[in-house]
Amino acid sequence: MYPQGRHPRANRAFKFTIAESCDRIKEEFQFxxxxxxxxYDKLANEKTxxxxxxxxxxxxxxxxNIEIAAFAPRLRWRLFFFPPFLLRFVSFEGGKQ
Structure with missing residues (x-):
């Protein structure tokens, strides 16, 4: 598959020592x-x-809710008492034309 002498492992010029590997892992972990x-700070600020x-x-x-509760008695008067009051003045003869 690979030509002679060109195997990927054959030309490996770098080798890591255990200390270098640990330092690299430590740096990645800190990053x-x-x-x-x-x-975390960003999410904590967003939560706040x-x-x-x-x-x-x-x-x-x-x-x-408080305003609506205070307005309810006036609204009740307008919805239940005012329309019958107006119906007394409506001429039913006009509807028969």
Whole structure:
């Protein structure tokens, strides 16, 4: 498959010692740890921001609920008492034309 003398393992000019391999693994680990730490900080900030938004929307919803509860008696009067009051003034003869 490979020509004589061109085997990929035949020309290997670099060899790692155990100490070099450990240092390389340590550097990669530290790099990945730094990346994950930055990602963790970013997600923690995003979580805090989302919690702030949740509280803001909850407070807005609660305030709207209070306003609707205060408006309900007036709305009830308009929906149930006002239309029959108006029907007394409507001429039914106009509908027969």
């Amino acid at each position: 990945l740890q730094a990346q994950y730490h930055m990602e 921001e989302m919690q702030r938004h949740y509280v803001m929307y909850y407070e807005m919803s609660y305030g709207l």
